[in-house]
Amino acid sequence: MIELTIHGRGGQGGVTLAKLIATAYFLRDKHVQAFGVYAAERSGAPLQAFVRIDDEEITNHNQVSQPDHVIVLDPTLIGPQVTRGLKPEGWVILNTPQPAVAFAEVFAGRNVAVVDGTGIAVAQGLGTRAVPIVNTTMLGAVARVFGLELADVEAALASVRFHGPNVDSAREAFEQVRQTTLPGEFRPAAPAETNGHVAGILDADVGGMPSIHTGNWATRAPHRRQLTPPCNQGCPAGNDVRSFVEAAGREDYAAALEIILKTSPFPGVCGRVCPAPCMTACNRGDFDQAVNIREIERYVADHAPRPEPTYPWRAHAVAVVGSGPAGLSAAYTLARLGYRVEIFEGGPALGGLLRTGIPEYRLPQHMMADEIEYILAHGVLPHVNHFVDRQELHRLSTTFDAVFVGTGLQVSRGLKLGPEAGGSEGRVEQGIDFLDRVRHQDVSVKGEDVVVIGGGNTAIDAARTAVRLGAHRVRVVYRRTRDQMPAIMEEVNEGLDEGVELHELVAPLRMHEDLGRLVLTCQRMRLGEPDESGRAQPIPETTEDAVFDLCCDRIILALGQSADLSIVPEGAQVRDHHRLVGLTAAPIFLGGDVADNAGTVTAAIGGGRIAALHIHRTLTGEDLFPPPAEPVAGPDVIGMQLFAHRPRQEGLVLRPPDRRITFTEVRRGFLDEPSHRPAALEAQRCFSCGVCNQCDRCVQHCPEGIVRREGAGYEFDYSYCKGCGLCASQCPRGVVYMAQL
Ligand code: FAD
Numbered sequence: 001m002i003e004l005t006i007h008g009r010g011g012q013g014g015v016t017l018a019k020l021i022a023t024a025y026f027l028r029d030k031h032v033q034a035f036g037v038y039a040a041e042r043s044g045a046p047l048q049a050f051v052r053i054d055d056e057e058i059t060n061h062n063q064v065s066q067p068d069h070v071i072v073l074d075p076t077l078i079g080p081q082v083t084r085g086l087k088p089e090g091w092v093i094l095n096t097p098q099p100a101v102a103f104a105e106v107f108a109g110r111n112v113a114v115v116d117g118t119g120i121a122v123a124q125g126l127g128t129r130a131v132p133i134v135n136t137t138m139l140g141a142v143a144r145v146f147g148l149e150l151a152d153v154e155a156a157l158a159s160v161r162f163h164g165p166n167v168d169s170a171r172e173a174f175e176q177v178r179q180t181t182l183p184g185e186f187r188p189a190a191p192a193e194t195n196g197h198v199a200g201i202l203d204a205d206v207g208g209m210p211s212i213h214t215g216n217w218a219t220r221a222p223h224r225r226q227l228t229p230p231c232n233q234g235c236p237a238g239n240d241v242r243s244f245v246e247a248a249g250r251e252d253y254a255a256a257l258e259i260i261l262k263t264s265p266f267p268g269v270c271g272r273v274c275p276a277p278c279m280t281a282c283n284r285g286d287f288d289q290a291v292n293i294r295e296i297e298r299y300v301a302d303h304a305p306r307p308e309p310t311y312p313w314r315a316h317a318v319a320v321v322g323s324g325p326a327g328l329s330a331a332y333t334l335a336r337l338g339y340r341v342e343i344f345e346g347g348p349a350l351g352g353l354l355r356t357g358i359p360e361y362r363l364p365q366h367m368m369a370d371e372i373e374y375i376l377a378h379g380v381l382p383h384v385n386h387f388v389d390r391q392e393l394h395r396l397s398t399t400f401d402a403v404f405v406g407t408g409l410q411v412s413r414g415l416k417l418g419p420e421a422g423g424s425e426g427r428v429e430q431g432i433d434f435l436d437r438v439r440h441q442d443v444s445v446k447g448e449d450v451v452v453i454g455g456g457n458t459a460i461d462a463a464r465t466a467v468r469l470g471a472h473r474v475r476v477v478y479r480r481t482r483d484q485m486p487a488i489m490e491e492v493n494e495g496l497d498e499g500v501e502l503h504e505l506v507a508p509l510r511m512h513e514d515l516g517r518l519v520l521t522c523q524r525m526r527l528g529e530p531d532e533s534g535r536a537q538p539i540p541e542t543t544e545d546a547v548f549d550l551c552c553d554r555i556i557l558a559l560g561q562s563a564d565l566s567i568v569p570e571g572a573q574v575r576d577h578h579r580l581v582g583l584t585a586a587p588i589f590l591g592g593d594v595a596d597n598a599g600t601v602t603a604a605i606g607g608g609r610i611a612a613l614h615i616h617r618t619l620t621g622e623d624l625f626p627p628p629a630e631p632v633a634g635p636d637v638i639g640m641q642l643f644a645h646r647p648r649q650e651g652l653v654l655r656p657p658d659r660r661i662t663f664t665e666v667r668r669g670f671l672d673e674p675s676h677r678p679a680a681l682e683a684q685r686c687f688s689c690g691v692c693n694q695c696d697r698c699v700q701h702c703p704e705g706i707v708r709r710e711g712a713g714y715e716f717d718y719s720y721c722k723g724c725g726l727c728a729s730q731c732p733r734g735v736v737y738m739a740q741l
Contacts, residue, residue, distance in 0.1 A: 001054040003064040007082050008073035010045045013135030017073070018049035020139045024148055024156040025053045033058050046077060057644030062700060069093065071142060073117070073134050080106055088186055091145050091179075095134055100180045109186030115141040115177040124165035124172075136162055140170030141177035150174055218723030220738045222698070222707075222716050227633035227690025227734060231293060234281035236603040237264045237329075238610075238626070241278045241293060242691055248296050249683035257304035260297065264605050265332040265375045266325060268367045271298025272667065273358055274602050275488045283689050286635045289648040292682050298651070298669050299679035301371075309377045314338035316619050319400040321388045321567070324352020325601045326406030326592020328375050329608030330615075334404075335378035337616055337624075343380060344396070346387035352408055354601065356436045359461050360663045361468065362491075393567055397585035402615045406592040406608055409561035415453065415508060427518060428511070431458040431558035438465055446470040451520055451550055453477055453508050454558030455485035457599075460492055462556045463500045467660055474500050475550065479507035479525050479538045486599070494666060497656040505538065509547065511555065520550045563594045578611065587618045633690025637734030640687075642697075649682035692735045698727035 004021065008014030015036035022032035033052040050064040066085040071093045072078050078094055086092070092110050094103070095117035103112060117134040127133035136157060143153045153170050157163070231241035240259055247256035260267045271294055282290035316339050320331045323345040331341045349355055354368050376382060388396065388407075397403050412430045431454065437443045450466045452459050455478035466474045476495075478485060481504045485492055496502060505525040512519050524546040527536035540546065569588075572580040578590040591611035592604035613624050652668035659666055670678040698714060699707045706717040707727055716727075718741075728736045 001052055002068045004051040004069050004071065005064050005067040006049040006071045006073065007077045008047060010047055011131060012073045013133050014047060014049040014073055017135035017138055018051045020156045021051050021142055023159055024143065024152045027155050028152065030054065031056060031058050037063060056646065059642060059644050071138060073138060083107065083110065093142055093145055095138060100178060100182060104182050104184060107182055108184030109182060111181050113141065113145045113177050113179040115173050117141065117173060120169045120172045124169040126165055126169060136166035137169040137173045140173035144174045144177050145179060214719055214721055218721060218741060220723040220725065221718055221721055221741050222727050222736050223739050224714065224735055225737060227631055228629045229689040229691060230281035230283055230632050231278035233629060233632050234277040236277065236600065237605040239263050242686065242688060244300065245291065245293060245296055245683045245686045246688060246693065248300055248679055249686060251680045253300050253304035256300045258307060260300065263609060265329060266371050266605055267297050267301035268371050269354060269363060270602055271301050273363050275600060283635045283638050283687055284685060287640045287643065288645045291685050292648050292650065295651040295670055296679050296683050302669065306374055311335050311378045312338035316401040318402045318404065318615060319344060319396040320404045322352065322406040322408060323350040324406055324408045324592055324604060325354060326604035326608040327404065328372060329605040330404040330406060330591060330612045331380045332375045332378060333609045333612035334615065335380050341380045343382045344386045344388050345382065345384045348384055350382055350384065357432060359435060359465050361666050364665055388567060390567055390569055394569060397588055400586055401619055402586050403588045404611050404615065405567065405588060405590045406594060407567060408593045409597065410564040411562045413559040415557055415559060427553065428555045431462040431556050434462050434556050435465060445554060447472045448553040449473045450554045450556065451475050451477060451552040452556045452558055455480065455487060456558060456560060457487045457491065459558035460487040460495050462558055464495045464498055467498050467500060468663055475503055476500060477503045477506040477508065477522060479505065481505060481527065484535050498659050507538065517551050517553060518555055520552065520555060521547065522550055523547055579614065587615065589614055633734045638687055638689055639732040642732040643687065646685050649678040688733050690734055692733065695732065697730045697732065698736050701726045701730040
């Protein structure tokens with residue numbers, strides 16, 4: 001932003017000059033602001049006008065206190081005071097018949113431009129020598145110094161229908177202005193109030209206290225509160241989203257990472273595959289576009305150094321069964337609290353569905369492995385190929401002080417496709433198995449016609465994977481409509497871009513083989529009344545063509561999974577917070593999909609962490625749960641009008657034709673270029689809903705000067721506050737509010 005201060009006298013057209021300068025830049029597509037400061041001043045009284053010029057919308061409406069350049073319209077005002085607050089490299093543009101060296105003393109070391117604005121204006125008949133009107137003349141000089149063209153000057157003047165002598169005098173000044181840097185050492189101008197202290201608006205003693213006590217003027221008074229940012233409330237992992245975004249906005253990515261690591265060991269994973277409910281909740285979505293929180297998290301995870309793992313020592317030991325995000329999050333939380341943690345995983349490696357389900361093109365295995373490595377570095381001991389059944393769980397509960405069970409959903413739903421389905425020689429299979437086999441390069445669908453049945457993440461990932469493996473045609477059949485699919489909608493859209501076909505309102509009936517091909521008989525559906533889940537129920541169509549056949553080479557079933565609760569000891573019941581009660585041995589808690597079927601990585605991370613805190617409280621009595629959340633700062637409390645619209649920084653995405661032939665990651669994150677700083681720029685779009693970030697607007701806008709910064713907080717002097725509410729109306733974050741006295 002460029003800020004200018006114009007010093008002139010009443011009647012000389014200083015405010016008009018401000019507007020003309022602003023107009024010249026406005027016509028060059030800049031955002032501008034121009035205003036004067038005067039009240040009852042009469043003609044001839046010194047007054048100031050200000051200009052702001054920026055590439056982005058300008059929301060600061062305060063007077064300019066540290067101008068980039070100053071312009072002096074009246075020779076009698078020339079003196080050191082005009083450079084108060086002026087930046088060292090700024091120009092001092094003077095209306096004077098004298099050469100710049102005449103001011104060598106007063107403006108030593110400064111950039112000075114001189115022009116005889118009065119002489120030119122009077123010669124052109126603009127005012128008299130006693131009361132010259134020098135604004136349009138000085139516009140020419142200013143334009144020359146700032147690198148504008150004469151055409152800009154003419155356009156600005158034409159826009160307000162200033163012709164003839166105004167244009168001629170501006171042209172003369174454009175040509176006659178002389179610029180130089182004066183010799184000598186630059187000395188900042190003496191401060192406005194001496195005593196060695198520059199008074200600022202935030203100083204308590206500026207202007208002293210207002211003289212009128214509140215008395216019975218006020219019925220309301222300002223107060224401060226902290227609300228819950230909607231992103232924080234929306235994060236199932238329990239991350240302090242607002243705080244890490246704020247740290248990223250300061251480009252303190254290490255601090256941002258530490259904030260995330262307090263609640264989640266998986267910033268890199270979540271920065272890639274989280275459906276980002278925080279972004280759905282983001283108030284900025286009501287203004288322009290939600291802050292791109294997921295990309296910021298990814299950037300932080302990929303760029304900030306991980307802190308050394310620290311874990312105190314405790315005597316208690318906890319067993320964790322299952323190593324999906326729930327189990328690993330529980331293990332991480334417990335290890336950081338000092339517990340000795342051992343993980344028992346039935347599969348050959350850690351990671352749960354992060355390893356076996358979510359494909360490489362969305363979650364590169366090496367990055368998931370790095371995050372698991374970091375969890376283990378907290379002293380966690382893993383055992384793989386160690387399946388835990390009911391008996392083994394009982395054994396663990398007698399040898400450990402507590403057990404966490406995060407076994408996910410292990411039972412895949414099947415479909416009765418008819419007796420012929422059995423003879424399909426592995427060409428009908430579960431989506432989860434298909435995805436796992438692909439990881440082991442144990443599958444080929446090249447040239448095949450593939451039909452996937454289902455509408456969840458597994459269905460879409462299986463379909464997109466088949467495309468990448470060179471399938472000739474991939475169709476997803478789903479008995480409801482696209483907007484009712486449980487799959488993450490971005491994934492659905494990306495799949496369609498890659499050539500996956502979606503057949504909505506189609507339900508499979510039966511299957512048989514014909515001449516070596518699979519034939520899936522399907523039923524067209526329509527939507528009826530809502531069922532108990534609130535979604536419109538699909539009901540069969542009765543038209544003539546409602547039943548039809550789809551021929552294909554492979555059918556992939558992705559109809560959802562459910563929990564295998566055979567591990568739960570007989571007689572045990574799942575109670576509050578997924579604790580198993582009715583047992584005599586160590587406490588057992590469930591978490592993740594096995595407990596709530598929430599179906600997202602973040603929810604599993606949150607479930608594992610909360611269960612870990614329950615275990616900690618059960619074993620020690622110490623309560624580490626976050627305090628009850630404050631009310632959410634909804635869009636109604638945010639001062640949206642105080643923010644400028646700014647386009648969202650988007651991450652890079654591979655083009656669909658490139659995606660069809662490779663398992664390379666589709667989303668590439670922000671363009672990593674230091675000069676571009678997209679993560680910080682994007683983080684700076686955050687409204688900081690409901691949380692004060694010391695923007696000082698309440699101080700700046702209080703007409704009585706009774707709001708005072710006290711350290712990181714603020715105080716109101718209620719003896720003088722008249723309850724006007726300006727501070728509250730100017731608080732962008734809903735922190736300052738008005739309430740009865
Ligand atoms: P899991 O990840 O299922 O882990 C359970 C672990 O327990 C497994 O390692 C299993 O081997 C082990 N285990 C089970 N039984 C035993 C036993 N008896 N003894 C020992 N070990 C046992 N969510 C998102 O947020 N974003 C996505 O993009 C996304 N994509 C998905 C794509 C697919 C294909 C699938 C299937 C799911 C996807 N999800 C996604 C959902 C997400 O992966 C799950 O919600 C999450 O992994 C659940 O975590 P969990 O720890 O509860 O269970």
